[in-house]
Amino acid sequence: MQVDDIDRRILRQMQAEPGVARADLAERAGVTAASLWRRIERMREAGIIRAEEAVIDWRKLGWEIEVSVRFTLDKTQPGFFDEFLDAARKVPEVIEIQTFLGQVDVRLNVIARDMAHYQEIYRQRILALPHIADTDALMLISTLKDTAELPL
The missing domain is CATH 1.10.10.10 (Winged helix-like DNA-binding domain superfamily/Winged helix DNA-binding domain)
Structure with a gap:
């Protein structure tokens, strides 16, 4: 079109x-x-407009912490990638999942109410995800630019 x-x-x-x-x-x-x-x-x-949706500021609803958790997956078992992604999609606090080529395979964006809540999510849900070989977490300090607007 x-x-x-x-x-x-x-x-x-x-x-x-x-x-x-x-x-x-x-x-x-x-x-x-x-x-x-x-x-x-x-x-x-034509798929140019995919959706019109409400964008909710999760911080205003009491979610204070955002952590980017990067994973390198154990690639020794068949189906490892799909199994990891299926399990990650079921974690309610995961608000974004991205896959990569390179040293990092997957990045999850995780939100939590506070550090104690994040620790609980990390220990009970994130570390329980299948096929993790290595993980690294980056805590968001500030967002300098966040836009979905395209230069039209």
């Missing part, structure tokens, strides 16, 4: 203010409401 300047304007406006009413979005993008609806629907069908 070709994305034109009007589609880019729509996407920029959606990124800038995700909860904006469709009528206001159409006006800001310079199109009619019907045209806006058709274009958004076309971009959804």
